[in-house]
Amino acid sequence: MGVVFEPKTEENKAGLLEDFLEKAGGCAVIDGGFATQLELHGASINDPLWSALCLINNPHLISKVHLEYLEAGADIIVTSSYQATLPGFISRGLSLEQGEKLLAKSVVLATDARDLFWETVEKIGDHSYNRALVAASIGSYGAYLADGSEYSGYYGEDVDLNKLKDFHRRRLQVLVEAGPDLLAFETIPNKLETQAIVELLEEEDVQIPSWICFSSVDGVNAPSGESFADCLQVLNTSQRIAAVGINCAPPQFVHSLVQKFNELTRKVIVVYPNSGEIWDGVAKRWMPSKCFNDDKFKVLATRWRDSGAKLIGGCCRTTPSTIRGLSKAFKQSCLASN
Ligand SMILES: C[S+](C)CC[C@H](N)C(=O)O
Numbered sequence: 001m002g003v004v005f006e007p008k009t010e011e012n013k014a015g016l017l018e019d020f021l022e023k024a025g026g027c028a029v030i031d032g033g034f035a036t037q038l039e040l041h042g043a044s045i046n047d048p049l050w051s052a053l054c055l056i057n058n059p060h061l062i063s064k065v066h067l068e069y070l071e072a073g074a075d076i077i078v079t080s081s082y083q084a085t086l087p088g089f090i091s092r093g094l095s096l097e098q099g100e101k102l103l104a105k106s107v108v109l110a111t112d113a114r115d116l117f118w119e120t121v122e123k124i125g126d127h128s129y130n131r132a133l134v135a136a137s138i139g140s141y142g143a144y145l146a147d148g149s150e151y152s153g154y155y156g157e158d159v160d161l162n163k164l165k166d167f168h169r170r171r172l173q174v175l176v177e178a179g180p181d182l183l184a185f186e187t188i189p190n191k192l193e194t195q196a197i198v199e200l201l202e203e204e205d206v207q208i209p210s211w212i213c214f215s216s217v218d219g220v221n222a223p224s225g226e227s228f229a230d231c232l233q234v235l236n237t238s239q240r241i242a243a244v245g246i247n248c249a250p251p252q253f254v255h256s257l258v259q260k261f262n263e264l265t266r267k268v269i270v271v272y273p274n275s276g277e278i279w280d281g282v283a284k285r286w287m288p289s290k291c292f293n294d295d296k297f298k299v300l301a302t303r304w305r306d307s308g309a310k311l312i313g314g315c316c317r318t319t320p321s322t323i324r325g326l327s328k329a330f331k332q333s334c335l336a337s338n
Pocket residue numbers: 047048050083142143144145146147148150187248279281284316
């Protein structure tokens with residue numbers, strides 16, 4: 001029987017991730033590409049809202065994808081809110097209130113799927129699942145711009161710290177209010193946005209543990225060209241950040257980045273790379289590159305775990321089958337070492 005993780009009260013949420021990891025055997029599996037799986041089911045998301053479009057027109061598909069990742073063995077599922085923003089919804093003619101409801105709905109769809117799945121497997125009795133945590137996805141400002149800038153880190157001269165804090169503030173408040181277990185800041189491409197998030201979490205007194213993941217296009221630095229030493233210095237002193245790492249970068253970059261992060265931080269390291277394909281922000285499609293199939297991904301993921309990453313999953317172009325492989329491999333080696 002896997003981990004049964006009791007919901008925490010406001011006062012004792014800070015250690016939630018550490019407790020969860022300990023009970024899960026030291027390493028937990030995150031789900032895989034969410035938009036990817038929506039598309040594989042036929043969703044059309046070539047749109048400024050990208051996968052968040054499904055919050056408006058296909059919420060049942062969102063529930064289905066969460067359940068698929070849970071069934072595949074994900075210990076943590078990430079909500080469909082990556083590119084869900086209030087200005088994005090308002091520019092589609094929705095009211096502020098409707099936009100806020102959609103943000104809250106992204107969390108409810110995930111927690112309901114988690115609860116339904118857990119209720120079902122508990123009836124089976126003998127199983128190796130853990131009761132999953134729900135991480136609310138908060139995509140970078142670049143994701144909202146929908147111009148590929150989550151991979152360039154270039155937001156233009158008029159974007160300063162306050163503008164980024166203002167962009168993130170209300171969405172953060174609404175998502176926190178909806179009650180996820182974790183917050184997942186995804187594809188952060190520069191130091192300025194890292195600073196904005198750290199300050200905002202403090203100003204809003206957010207008690208839910210966060211992870212911040214950077215993208216990387218050269219395997220060495222943040223996309224902006226700023227060093228990870230600079231970026232991590234900004235967040236190392238924040239008690240509100242529980243984990244830091246990399247998402248939606250090619251798998252071949254991850255091992256050396258985990259080693260680098262080991263030297264730069266004492267926080268939990270989280271990695272969930274994409275399949276190795278490259279996003280063309282103009283054509284809005286994935287370009288084949290050095291791609292990793294599920295077996296190769298699994299072999300690399302074992303190396304990431306052995307070098308110290310504790311939260312491991314997949315991002316764009318990975319699927320439930322990728323996550324099933326990781327979950328099986330990690331649970332088998334947990335059993336072997338216990
Ligand atoms: C992680 S990227 C592939 C998400 C989509 C991008 N922000 C866009 O809208 O073009």
